[in-house]
Amino acid sequence: MVSEALNFVLQLLIFPGFLFIICLAFFSEWVLRKFVARIQNRMGPTYTGYGGVLQPFADFIKLLGKEDIIPAFAEKSFFTLTPLLCLALPLTAIFVLPIADHQALISFEGDLIFLAFTFTMLTIMVFLGGFLSGSIFSMVGGVRAATQLLGYEIPFLLVLFGPAIPASSLSISKISMWQAQNNAWGLWTQPIGFGVLVICLLAELELLPFDIPEAETEIVAGWNVEFTGRRLALVRLGRDVELVLASAILVDLYLGGPQQVWIIPPIVIFLVKMFACLLLIGYLKTLFARFRIDQVLSGMWKYVIPAAMIQFIILKLIW
Amino acid sequence: MSGSTIKIIIGPQHPALKEPERFILETEGEYVVDVKVRIGYIHRGIEKAMENRTYLQGLYLSERVCGICSDAHTTCYVQGVEELLGIEPPPRSRFIRVIVAELERIHSHLLWLGIAAHEIGFDTLFMYVWRDREVVMDLLELVSGNRVNYAINTIGGVRRDLNNGRIQKMLKGLKILEDRTKEYLKMIGREQTVLKRTVNIGNLSKSDAIKYGAVGPTARASGVKRDVRVDDPYAAYDEISFNVIVEDGCDCLARIMVRGREVLESIHIIREALKKMPDGEIRVRVKPRIPPAEALSRVEAPRGELLYYIKSNGTDKPERCKIRTPTLANIPSLCKMLVGGYIADVPIVLAGIDPCFACMDRVLIIDKEKRKAEVWTLDMLRRYGREWYQKR
Amino acid sequence: MSREEEILEKIKERFGDNVKNITIQRPRRIFAETDMKYLKEILRCARDELGFDHISTITGEDMGEEIELIYHIAYENAIELSIKTRVPKEDPKIATIIDLYPPAGIYEREVHDLLGVMFEGNPDLSPLLLPDNWPKGVYPLRKDVSLEEIKAIIEKGGEEE
Numbered sequence: 001m002v003s004e005a006l007n008f009v010l011q012l013l014i015f016p017g018f019l020f021i022i023c024l025a026f027f028s029e030w031v032l033r034k035f036v037a038r039i040q041n042r043m044g045p046t047y048t049g050y051g052g053v054l055q056p057f058a059d060f061i062k063l064l065g066k067e068d069i070i071p072a073f074a075e076k077s078f079f080t081l082t083p084l085l086c087l088a089l090p091l092t093a094i095f096v097l098p099i100a101d102h103q104a105l106i107s108f109e110g111d112l113i114f115l116a117f118t119f120t121m122l123t124i125m126v127f128l129g130g131f132l133s134g135s136i137f138s139m140v141g142g143v144r145a146a147t148q149l150l151g152y153e154i155p156f157l158l159v160l161f162g163p164a165i166p167a168s169s170l171s172i173s174k175i176s177m178w179q180a181q182n183n184a185w186g187l188w189t190q191p192i193g194f195g196v197l198v199i200c201l202l203a204e205l206e207l208l209p210f211d212i213p214e215a216e217t218e219i220v221a222g223w224n225v226e227f228t229g230r231r232l233a234l235v236r237l238g239r240d241v242e243l244v245l246a247s248a249i250l251v252d253l254y255l256g257g258p259q260q261v262w263i264i265p266p267i268v269i270f271l272v273k274m275f276a277c278l279l280l281i282g283y284l285k286t287l288f289a290r291f292r293i294d295q296v297l298s299g300m301w302k303y304v305i306p307a308a309m310i311q312f313i314i315l316k317l318i319w
Numbered sequence: 320m321s322g323s324t325i326k327i328i329i330g331p332q333h334p335a336l337k338e339p340e341r342f343i344l345e346t347e348g349e350y351v352v353d354v355k356v357r358i359g360y361i362h363r364g365i366e367k368a369m370e371n372r373t374y375l376q377g378l379y380l381s382e383r384v385c386g387i388c389s390d391a392h393t394t395c396y397v398q399g400v401e402e403l404l405g406i407e408p409p410p411r412s413r414f415i416r417v418i419v420a421e422l423e424r425i426h427s428h429l430l431w432l433g434i435a436a437h438e439i440g441f442d443t444l445f446m447y448v449w450r451d452r453e454v455v456m457d458l459l460e461l462v463s464g465n466r467v468n469y470a471i472n473t474i475g476g477v478r479r480d481l482n483n484g485r486i487q488k489m490l491k492g493l494k495i496l497e498d499r500t501k502e503y504l505k506m507i508g509r510e511q512t513v514l515k516r517t518v519n520i521g522n523l524s525k526s527d528a529i530k531y532g533a534v535g536p537t538a539r540a541s542g543v544k545r546d547v548r549v550d551d552p553y554a555a556y557d558e559i560s561f562n563v564i565v566e567d568g569c570d571c572l573a574r575i576m577v578r579g580r581e582v583l584e585s586i587h588i589i590r591e592a593l594k595k596m597p598d599g600e601i602r603v604r605v606k607p608r609i610p611p612a613e614a615l616s617r618v619e620a621p622r623g624e625l626l627y628y629i630k631s632n633g634t635d636k637p638e639r640c641k642i643r644t645p646t647l648a649n650i651p652s653l654c655k656m657l658v659g660g661y662i663a664d665v666p667i668v669l670a671g672i673d674p675c676f677a678c679m680d681r682v683l684i685i686d687k688e689k690r691k692a693e694v695w696t697l698d699m700l701r702r703y704g705r706e707w708y709q710k711r
Numbered sequence: 712m713s714r715e716e717e718i719l720e721k722i723k724e725r726f727g728d729n730v731k732n733i734t735i736q737r738p739r740r741i742f743a744e745t746d747m748k749y750l751k752e753i754l755r756c757a758r759d760e761l762g763f764d765h766i767s768t769i770t771g772e773d774m775g776e777e778i779e780l781i782y783h784i785a786y787e788n789a790i791e792l793s794i795k796t797r798v799p800k801e802d803p804k805i806a807t808i809i810d811l812y813p814p815a816g817i818y819e820r821e822v823h824d825l826l827g828v829m830f831e832g833n834p835d836l837s838p839l840l841l842p843d844n845w846p847k848g849v850y851p852l853r854k855d856v857s858l859e860e861i862k863a864i865i866e867k868g869g870e871e872e
Contacts (some may be wrong), residue, residue, distance in 0.1 A: 040446040136327055140662070208440055209512050212663070289512040290440025292663040359840040364861070366825075367851060371858060402737070529764055532814035545765075550789040551739050615740055615783065615791055617767075628770050628781065628793075643768035643783075643818075651814040 016100040016267070021091065025240035028278055029056040032243065035282045056240065063233035071226050073134030082129025083231040086122070086238035090245045093118040097248045098173045098257050100267045102180065107173040112164060115172065115249070116157055119204060122242075123149045126213070130223025141222025144293055145213035148203055151300035152210075155308035156200035159193040162186070162308075163253045165315050176257025186254030192311040194254045196304055201246040202284060203296070205239075209288035210296060247277040324352060327662065329669075331360050342669070346662055354657045356650055369640040374400055374474060374609060377637065381627075382468050384642065387430065390423045391620035392642075393472040398553055399616035399629040400474050403609050412476035413555040414596040419462055419471050420554065420618075421585040421592070425496060426455045427621035428536075428578040428585075431670070432503065435575060438666040439516040444503070451499045458492045461485050476602025486593055493586050500586075504579045507572075517571035521656040521668035524569055533652040534645050535623020536581065540566050540573035547619035559591045571667050607635045620645055715741060715790060718761055725756060744795045747805055753794060754782065754811050762786055766812040771822040773854045778803050778826055784812075798828060800853075807832040825852035844868075 011017055030045065030053050037044030045052025070079055096111040098104040104111070123145055130142025163186045164170050167178035179185055187194050203210040214222030224235050251257060251273040258266035291299070329342040341360070345353035365384055369377045381396040382389045394416055401408060408416075429452045436444035456466045463469035463479060471477050481489075507513055523533065528541035538545050546563045548556045564580045566573035609631040616627045623645030632638040656668050715735045722730055726749065733743040745753055757763040767783040777797040784792050798805050807830040809816045819830040820839040827850035830836065838845065851861055 040443050041450050042446055136325065140327070208442075211440065286443045288441070289436070289444075289510070289516050290663075291512065291515065292661055294661070295515055357839075359838070359842070362840055364851070367858070367861070530813060532765055532812070545787075550787065551791075613736075613742070615793060617791070624767065626767050626783065628768075628783070630772070639770070639772045641768070641770040641772075647817060647821075648767075648814065650817055 011105060021094055021241060021244060025237065025244050026056040028243050029240045031275060031278060032282045035279055036286055039286045060233050060237060064230055066229040068229035071134045074226060075132035078128050078132045082125050083227060083234035085125045087234045087241065089118045089122045090238060090241040094245050094248065096172055097252050098176055099270055102173060102177045102258055102266060104173045107171055110170045112170045112172055116160055126223050133226035135226050138223050138225045141213045145223055147293055148212060148296055151297045152200045152203040155196050155304045158308040158312050159197045162190055162193040162311060162315055166319050172252055176252040180256040180259035185256045190311055190315060192307050196308045197250065199304055205242055205246055208285045209291045211290060212293050212296065247274045250277040329665065351657055351660050351662060354654045366640055366642060369637060373607065373635045378474065382470060386467055387427050388423065388620045388622065389468045390419050391618050391625050394420060395616045395618040395625050395627045397472045397474050399614040399627045402614035402616065403612045403629060403631050404605055406475060406603060406605060408476045409600040409603060410597050411599045412601045414592050415477045415481060416472065416554040417556060417592045418589050419469055421589045422455060422459050424585045424621045425582050426452060428582050429455060431578060435667060435670050438670045441513060451496065454492050454495050458489055461488055473602060475605040480601050493589060497583060497586050500579060500582045507575060516667060517575060520571045520664050521660060522569050523652055523656050527655055528652060531652040531655055532648055534648045536574060536577045537649050537652060539564060540577045541569045542567045547617050547624050551617055553618060558595060559588055561588050622646060623648065721761060726753060739790050741792045747796045747798055750796045751806055751808065754808055757784060757792060758811055763792060766815050769815065769818040769822055771826040771828060776800055778828055803828040804831055809833055826850050
């Protein structure tokens with residue numbers, strides 16, 4: 001009993017818990033930066049560690065040591081809460097996703113709903129944090145984040161619940177297990193859903209062509225313009241964790257999750273799939289110019305939502 | 320947002336502006352309803368300084384009006400002074416001036432294309448274009464010895480000659496530039512996200528372009544066929560045949576296309592010039608004292624018509640030297656373009672005229688940052704935010 | 712007869728002695744002088760009848776007792792007509808021309824900043840180039856303002872409020 005509890009705590013804290021996820025987050029940021037840089041004919045990070053692999057971590061440490069400024073006009077409570085939740089929400093969400101094993105650390109019937117809830121919460125925190133930090137740029141950024149949510153949330157939820165129908169379960173672990181056992185990856189059985197999910201995740205992660213809430217040349221850094229020092233460090237780490245979370249969702253819901261192939265442990269398979277998704281996201285990021293907020297909304301409602309609905313209808317007809 | 324307007328201040332420090340300038344945008348939701356421009360943050364008093372310096376010192380000062388179109392400024396200045404003196408520079412020097420001017424135009428337009436891509440968030444294109452910009456900077460170094468502030472012109476001619484080896488290297492570099500530019504133009508014409516952000520954005524009709532006095536590529540993108548190189552030929556432009564690039568789109572895409580196609584046309588001009596360049600002297604010696612006279616000199620800078628009015632009084636210093644840069648001439652058109660557009664489109668529209676603020680603010684003295692209005696605006700916004708929050 | 716000569720003849724015919732010293736300095740450059748009373752009329756005629764649709768700039772210059780203003784206007788971007796007129800330095804006032812050439816507004820602001828010429832009818836003569844706290848009545852491009860004086864103002868950081 002005691003050893004079981006100890007084991008669980010260790011799993012929670014070290015592997016595949018906090019420590020592993022945070023290291024993975026830093027590493028994914030480096031992979032993304034390096035990959036995008038090479039595509040764009042640049043070097044990317046080079047100095048810290050082998051090939052600059054420690055650069056995201058160095059950035060984090062540097063930001064921790066910087067001055068922490070609370071703007072006089074900001075709402076203090078929300079200004080403090082936003083960076084914390086920006087990190088805490090995606091970290092919590094990752095625990096319901098199976099990573100090292102086909103069973104997630106915390107798994108219960110309906111954790112898919114919990115995942116959807118954390119995503120929406122995250123955007124609302126971004127909106128409030130931006131709106132109440134007392135700068136026009138962050139205010140516009142916050143409003144844009146909320147407006148963008150109106151566009152992508154419906155298709156996002158539709159395709160998030162799509163894989164649950166064939167597996168007839170609302171537990172992510174069961175869905176990915178079902179896909180792995182039946183060899184029916186979501187990518188093959190519902191390809192439209194996969195495409196829609198990638199688009200929605202790009203919007204959720206505020207990556208090009210949907211980086212409207214933090215469009216550098218328009219509104220400086222958007223909603224996070226006022227965050228400095230520790231707060232900015234947390235916000236940025238939160239973004240990295242979100243990146244891992246997004247790739248992990250793609251893997252678990254559409255690519256069969258961590259499965260044992262021959263003698264290769266599931267974690268390796270999971271990481272391979274995850275980085276494939278990460279590179280896909282990074283590749284898409286370099287391909288486009290930024291849309292305008294009204295173009296995103298009309299595009300989402302005109303094309304992405306119908307596509308998600310068609311996928312849903314097809315699923316209902318088959319199963 | 321209850322019908323009230325929000326003031327968004329772009330600049331003096333803003334990522335979309337490469338130089339300090341302030342635009343106060345009155346916005347309603349995501350729409351811009353009014354624009355106010357405040358320039359003068361990098362005033363250096365060059366016109367006054369010119370009156371207190373000799374003609375030769377003035378040459379180096381005019382080089383430093385602007386970093387990107389420095390050759391256009393010196394060409395315009397030396398032409399004015401040569402007109403005052405009543406001398407003609409040797410033919411070979413006039414061809415070298417054309418070559419450097421066109422290389423500078425290629426450089427400026429490529430630089431601009433990168434910035435325009437960055438403004439609409441297309442960083443990949445930005446990186447690629449700026450990589451190729453290195454090629455043209457190397458060519459400029461080959462000709463003049465400098466990557467920026469070329470210092471090739473002098474009163475009565477040019478300072479450095481071209482030899483055969485350099486010409487061969489130059490032709491090789493031009494080939495690379497031509498291929499790459501064609502590739503980018505093809506890509507821009509097909510890429511949907513770029514088209515979405517530039518077609519029908521920042522419209523300036525032909526009649527408005529004339530009415531508000533637009534110059535250079537901005538005017539030519541609105542179908543106004545005006546180019547000082549053809550209309551009022553200087554240097555050796557009357558001996559080289561080339562087309563004036565005009566687009567009828569009147570929007571940001573047309574401005575991108577005009578500049579892109581001008582790069583190709585400039586490459587053609589340089590090749591022609593290299594072919595037709597006569598042998599001979601590259602400069603004539605001149606006296607430092609200049610008889611009383613006045614001269615109006617015009618040059619097609621990369622951004623449009625550049626104008627110098629120089630008046631001499633018989634000493635070695637000018638009585639008055641007036642500079643009118645293309646960016647200043649395009650500001651009234653810019654305000655027209657911005658009103659009615661989206662906030663998100665402001666950067667690309669702003670970039671559309673290829674603003675060069677250092678050029679524009681040349682006349683006098685460094686400005687101090689205007690704290691007062693900014694604090695007031697933030698204060699107003701804070702109150703607005705609080706009220707909005709309480710109402711919920 | 713070249714285009715320049717045609718324009719010159721037309722102006723002579725139309726305004727007679729009111730336009731003085733009209734010369735073709737070199738191809739595509741015409742200089743002329745006039746009294747400030749007739750300036751607007753000449754500009755209107757140049758714009759409407761002769762087709763000078765582009766204003767290049769307005770140059771201001773301190774001549775000692777008077778301030779000379781030169782209006783550079785262009786015909787089809789090729790022929791530059793420079794019309795000079797003078798206003799007294801004691802009371803430098805002249806009517807605005809933004810109703811004829813809208814972009815002239817920004818050039819008038821520049822001349823107002825640097826030489827203190829009042830353009831009557833221009834709705835916005837706020838500082839364009841100079842700082843907001845620049846002392847009133849100091850016009851840096853006038854010949855009686857020395858470099859030392861300007862330097863002193865900059866070092867002081869403008870006028871105290």
